[in-house]
Amino acid sequence: MSKAFQYTGLTLSYLLKTAILIIFVFPFLWMISTSLQTYRETLSYPPTLIPALPQWINFVDAMSAGPFPTYAKNSITITLSIIAIQLLVMIPAAYAFAKYRFAGKNVLFSLVLLAFMIPGQVTFIPVYLMMADWGIAKTLLPQIIPFMSNAFGIFLLRQYFMQIPEEIVEAARLDNASEFTIMRKIMVPMSMPALATIALFSFVSHWNDYFWPLIMTDSAAIRPLTLGIAMLRETEGISNWHIIMAGNVVLVIPILVVYLFCSKQIVKAFVYSGIK
Amino acid sequence: MASIEFVRVTKSFDKQEVIKDLDLKIEDGKFTVLVGPSGCGKTTLLRMIAGLDPQTSGSVLINGKDVSRIAPGQRGVAMVFQNYAIYPTMSVRENIEFGLKNNKVGKAERTELVESISRAVGLYDYLDRKPSTLSGGQRQRVALARAMVKKPSVFLMDEPLSNLDAKLRVQMRIELIELHKKLGTTFVYVTHDQVEAMSMADTIVLMNKGVIQQEAPPDRMYRQPSNCFTAQFIGVPPMNIAELGANGVKYGFRPESANLSAEPGDELFSLRGRIATREMLGSETIYQVRSGSGAFMIKCREDLFAVDQEAYVGVPADKLNFFGPDERRIEARDSSYRDYLEALRGQRHG
CATH class of the missing domain: 3.40.50.300 (P-loop containing nucleotide triphosphate hydrolases)
Structure with a gap:
């Protein structure tokens, strides 16, 4: 009786997991499938699930529809700069919030949390005007400067740093380590899971960002991939879904690569810090 | 260095x-x-x-x-x-x-x-x-x-x-x-x-x-513990401390410096009591002896007594400690030390 009950539970749990998997994976497979179809196949009914002959030419067509090397270069520059600067800002900030006692600490931390809660849609006009005022509107900087700090990252990293025993930091101070050395040699290696998670989130959100570059750019020279791919839609007034999807596949590949790399790091880092 | x-x-x-x-x-x-x-x-x-x-x-x-x-x-x-x-x-x-x-x-x-x-x-x-x-x-x-x-x-x-x-x-x-x-x-x-x-x-x-x-x-x-706290922090079990009666003065002795016997001994301090608990630890046995003036822990090399048995606790004069009302140790050279010893002798078999 209880065994039958157990098997029913197990079956239900697998069914539910499969259903969730289909819901999440299907659009992704649909995108890949469409990117390899002919224009006719994209319009046919019932919809084509597997193209008769994979149309690799779609990728060439998509990439030659605009200055894609420039878009890709811009996307890479913007995203990597943001992550690098964020790490430089976040680590010392989180360290100070987690391990120092100073006047006004709670007020400052509340301000950080407040920044975390204000949506970009509220600030984009003043930020754009400010950037234009500074004369950098036609560079990549307006897509980087507003994201130099990451309130969510500071919050997450602070929580992580707080779990590192005080004695480890004290032992390092007794070992004559400077605060910079403590951060670099002790806090950072011990926080790899948190850092990898934050970097991954940051990468995904800035690589995929559409709204902010749309507001901040007015020429192809400074546009990232997301805008370039969105522009595929407007060629010739009709929607070439196979070309658009080919562009999207190109856009998504780096995220997959970064995810695979990060997930490995996360596992490794968890093994390292698995000591009390 | x-x-x-x-x-x-x-x-x-x-x-x-x-x-x-x-x-x-x-x-x-x-x-x-x-x-x-x-x-x-x-x-x-x-x-x-x-x-x-x-x-x-x-x-x-x-x-x-x-x-x-x-x-x-x-x-x-x-x-x-x-x-x-x-x-x-x-x-x-x-x-x-x-x-x-x-x-x-x-x-x-x-x-x-x-x-x-x-x-x-x-x-x-x-x-x-x-x-x-x-x-x-x-x-x-x-x-x-x-x-x-x-x-x-x-x-x-x-x-x-x-x-x-x-x-x-x-x-x-x-x-x-x-x-x-x-x-x-x-x-x-x-x-x-x-x-x-x-x-x-x-x-x-x-x-x-x-x-x-x-x-x-x-x-x-x-x-020579310098006060009641030290006397009771150092040693297992801690030093037995009880009121002497007058002026808030206390006396104390270590569980291992007392002798436990069936008949009263000739030590300066002697007290009749009943064995309340017995802890047999192998090389030694710890008894709790209850009497009119309180409960005392006694550590013995030998395991001769059973619970509820009557026994005499005896402590020689040089193993006794006295503490003043401020809980500080009263040294043997202190003029009142002899009086306290006599007071204890007067309480024999209490």
């Missing part, structure tokens, strides 16, 4: 004074144990020497030099923490080497030091292992090696054995005594375990509520 001195040191946490106007001198090259119940301020003292929680006022001197404004890493002290505080992402070698690297010691010298120290503590074969793969005892050795390699003038230890199992603790205790003998450096050791204090210390500093109760070598601390 260095002596340590506290001069009128006060320490407050959030406006609450935990230590007030404390003076203490820790001698050069001695193994000094700070002992006391939890919250007595012993760890606070240790952290003040290290510079991790500087004093609120007063000064801390190492080798006669005021170190109040010197950073922890530059005081020439090394500390072993209760949870070892090993850097988990570094290998054993990197852990030991970290302090040397920060002190800009050259690579060749570093390698030599790390290897000789790791041999001394038996970690040589584990140098490239990560701490997570080591046992509790081995981690403890990493922490020790990390402290030793810097050749500090003062070793600070904050309950370093409390995370080890009982057997390993006894072994490490002996190793620490030998280490101290070999290095001849000043050791300051914090523990709440009076057995550890008695077994390792040259000098014990017993604290309670931020105040030093007594500062003495283990044997004096045991034989």
Whole structure:
């Protein structure tokens, strides 16, 4: 009786997991499938699930529809700069919030949390005007400067740093380590899971960002991939879904690569810090 | 090598004074144990020497030099923490080497030091292992090696054995005594375990509520406790203390200095009672004897009595201690000492 009950539970749990998997994976497979179809196949009914002959030419067509090397270069520059600067800002900030006692600490931390809660849609006009005022509107900087700090990252990293025993930091101070050395040699290696998670989130959100570059750019020279791919839609007034999807596949590949790399790091880092 | 001195040191946490106007001198090259119940301020003292929680006022001197404004890493002290505080992402070698690297010691010298120290503590074969793969005892050795390699003038230890199992603790205790003998450096050791204090210390500093109760070598601390607190903190079971009757004076004797017999003996102090509990520990037996003047713990070599049996407790005059109404010890040379002895004699068989 209880065994039958157990098997029913197990079956239900697998069914539910499969259903969730289909819901999440299907659009992704649909995108890949469409990117390899002919224009006719994209319009046919019932919809084509597997193209008769994979149309690799779609990728060439998509990439030659605009200055894609420039878009890709811009996307890479913007995203990597943001992550690098964020790490430089976040680590010392989180360290100070987690391990120092100073006047006004709670007020400052509340301000950080407040920044975390204000949506970009509220600030984009003043930020754009400010950037234009500074004369950098036609560079990549307006897509980087507003994201130099990451309130969510500071919050997450602070929580992580707080779990590192005080004695480890004290032992390092007794070992004559400077605060910079403590951060670099002790806090950072011990926080790899948190850092990898934050970097991954940051990468995904800035690589995929559409709204902010749309507001901040007015020429192809400074546009990232997301805008370039969105522009595929407007060629010739009709929607070439196979070309658009080919562009999207190109856009998504780096995220997959970064995810695979990060997930490995996360596992490794968890093994390292698995000591009390 | 260095002596340590506290001069009128006060320490407050959030406006609450935990230590007030404390003076203490820790001698050069001695193994000094700070002992006391939890919250007595012993760890606070240790952290003040290290510079991790500087004093609120007063000064801390190492080798006669005021170190109040010197950073922890530059005081020439090394500390072993209760949870070892090993850097988990570094290998054993990197852990030991970290302090040397920060002190800009050259690579060749570093390698030599790390290897000789790791041999001394038996970690040589584990140098490239990560701490997570080591046992509790081995981690403890990493922490020790990390402290030793810097050749500090003062070793600070904050309950370093409390995370080890009982057997390993006894072994490490002996190793620490030998280490101290070999290095001849000043050791300051914090523990709440009076057995550890008695077994390792040259000098014990017993604290309670931020105040030093007594500062003495283990044997004096045991034989001549300077007040009721010391008498009852040191020794297992603690000293028996009871009211003498007049003026709030108390008398006391150690469980092992009393004789238990079926017939009254000829000791100065003698008391009839009934055995209430019996704890047979193998080499000795601990009885609780209840009488009109209270309950007393008696430790005997032999196991001759049963529960509910009547027995006489006898204590010779030289094993008796007296404490005044302020709980301070009344010395034998004190004029009233003889009167108290006589008063006790008068209470025979109470």
